Amino acid sequence: MQNDGYECIIIGAGVAGITAAVELAKAKKRVLLLESKSYIGGRARSFTDTTTGETIDNGQHVLMGCYTSLLSVLKELRTEQLLIKQSTLTVNFIDSKGQRDLLDTSKFPGKTGVAFGIANLRNISWKSKFHALKLAIRLQLGTFSTKNLTAQDFLKKYNQPQEIIERFWNPIILATLNSTPHQAAASLLVEVLRLAFFGERDASQILIPSVGLSALFDTFPQWLEQHGGSLLLGTTVDKIEIKNGAISGITTSRGEHFKAKTIITALPPKQLLKILPIELQSHEKFSALHKYQFSPIVSVYLWYDRAWCDIDFAAMLGTTTQWVFNRRKIIPHDNSLQVKYPGHISLTVSAGNELIESSPEQVVMLCNEELKSAFPEFANAELQAWKVIKEKSATFLSTPTMEMQRIPTKTFISNLFLAGDWTDTKLPATLEGAAQSGKYAAHFVSDLLQKR
Ligand SMILES: Cc1cc2nc3c(=O)[nH]c(=O)nc-3n(C[C@H](O)[C@H](O)[C@H](O)COP(=O)(O)OP(=O)(O)OC[C@H]3O[C@@H](n4cnc5c(N)ncnc54)[C@H](O)[C@@H]3O)c2cc1C
Structure with a gap:
């Protein structure tokens, strides 16, 4: 590998770093992508479960039609077709007593279909649905304010009855913001609703990988090489070096040194802090890096002696379990x-x-019981194997205070750019937030290289 200076070094091969590399390589810039792990994908990865031999993810991921930045990367990598696309948004809701409801948006295209779907929810009163639709109109007209509000405050401010908060808004908030309605910033909820649920025609479409998550990025290493870039796995960056007020390169934990004209960091805040030069770690412009807090996601994989019902996936109401996915139905598998x-x-x-402090056995027992009482026809199913995955720092905690302090991509160091789902994209910490951050960073790098 040449070390005569790269146009850009990208640190971290999660979705943000991969997107930045794809965008820059497409623009014919010479990039080096460094990743400490032996695999790419970061917090979106899959592996083989040792008990069953089944490929599972570090947590079930769901994409939406509005994930335009990520989808354009997957298109470039020719893996977009590995996503199963719902033709229109359809969501089953099932409560702890087994009572079912269905959000079916297929009658009309786009937001009209979503509005129609809400109006036809069976287990929610007309009064609640009327207030939900009124809020949808407000979102279209822009006649609302989210300043300093949590999602719960916002929903209350705009007259949403508790019934529809619990049976409709809360599952959306938890799934998209990974925060409780009492914690989540209302501004992010509004962004999700405007972009995904009441956005462009296919924006609300749900897309689920039909393969392990890692397979979505399998073609990337070869693609990068063919486009003149390099990927180094198992390479931890130890320090970013600064000289005369600009970044000059990086040093790895093995003591290698790489020069670069520009740097994109695509790491979570804590890891970024560790590798910043000392004078930047304590700089006021980076002070918010110390303030990010994190929120966990617990994922449970269960294997049974009989097939589950016909549903692909469902939101569960009034239970600790929030979403359930029928992986035998969604994901092609060996006979x-x-x-x-x-x-x-x-x-x-x-x-x-x-659940984070509960033992895996306790988590499995609870989820198994909840599943069986919500689906009585499954009550006699025997659990054969299980796996609990606790991602303690799954995403940053998106409170109203944190939303105002998220750090932008462009820094006061002219050739240092920050990417990652936590940077100030105005989107929640999602695959699309990560992809957009990578795209922004690549755009700034291209601009800077053009000017030189
Ligand atoms: C369980 C779970 C479920 C989720 N579900 C969804 C979902 O359904 N839909 C959705 O849109 N999003 C979901 N997300 C969020 C999504 O996975 C993340 O937002 C996204 O993957 C973050 O990507 P990133 O590139 O910003 O960061 P990361 O994926 O964290 O990437 C950072 C990379 O940097 C590497 N690194 C760290 N330090 C160094 C160093 N010093 N040198 C070199 N490399 C380094 C890391 O190994 C890692 O590969 C979920 C997340 C989790 C954990």
Whole structure:
């Protein structure tokens, strides 16, 4: 590998770093991407479960039609077709007593379909639905304020009855913001609703990977090489070096030194702090880096002796479990797995603080019980295997205070740019937030290189 200076060094090969590399390589810039792990994908990755031999993710991920930055990367990598796309947004809701409801938006395209779907929810009163639709109109007209409000304050301010908060808004908030309605910034909820639910025609479409998450990025290393870039796995950056007020390069934990004209860091805040030069770690412009807090996601994978119901996925109401996915239905699998474990389900608990200290056995027992009481026809199913994954720092905690302090991509050091789902994209910490941050950073780098 040449070390005669790269046009850009990108640190961290999660979705943000991969997107930045794709954007820059497409613009014919010479990039070097450094990743400390032996694999790419960061917080969006899959692996083989040792008990069952099944490929599972570090947590079930769901994408939406409005994920334009990420989808354009997957298109470039020719893996977009590995996503299963709903033709229109359809969501089953199931409460702890097994009572079911359906958000079916297929009658009309885009936001009209979503409004129609809300109006047709069966288990929510007309009064509540009327207030929800009134809020949707406000969002279209821009006649609302989110300043300093949590999602809960915002919903109350705009007259949403508790019934529709619990049965409709809360599942959306937990799934998209990974924070409770009492914690989450209202501005982010509004962004999600405007972009995804009441946005462009296919924006609300749900997309679920039909493969392990890592397979979405399998073609990336070769793609990067073909586009003149380099990827170094198992390479931890130890320090970013600064000389005469500009970044000059980086040093790895093995003592290698790489020069670069520009640097994009695509790391979580804590890891970024560790590698910043000392004088930047304590600089007031980076002080918010010390303030980010994190929220966990607990994911539970269960294997049963019989197939689960016909549903692809559902929101669960009034239970600790929030979302349930029928992986046997969604994900193509070997026949031998189907025979051995006919039922395979994953459950998600976002903002899962109450489970984080519980033992995996306790988590499994609770989820198994909740699943069986919500789906009585499944009550006799026997659990054969399980896996609990606790991601303690799954995403940053998006409170109204934090929203005002998120750090932008462009820094006061002219050739240092920050990417990552926590940077100030005005989006929640999602795959799309990460991809957009990478795209912004690549755009700034291209601009700077052009000027030189
Ligand atoms: C369980 C779970 C479920 C989720 N569900 C969804 C979902 O359904 N939909 C959705 O849109 N989003 C979801 N997310 C969020 C999404 O996964 C993240 O927002 C996104 O993956 C973050 O990408 P990133 O590139 O910003 O950061 P990361 O993925 O954290 O990437 C940072 C990379 O930097 C590397 N690194 C760290 N330090 C160094 C160093 N010193 N030198 C070199 N490399 C280094 C790390 O190894 C890592 O690969 C979920 C997240 C989790 C954890």
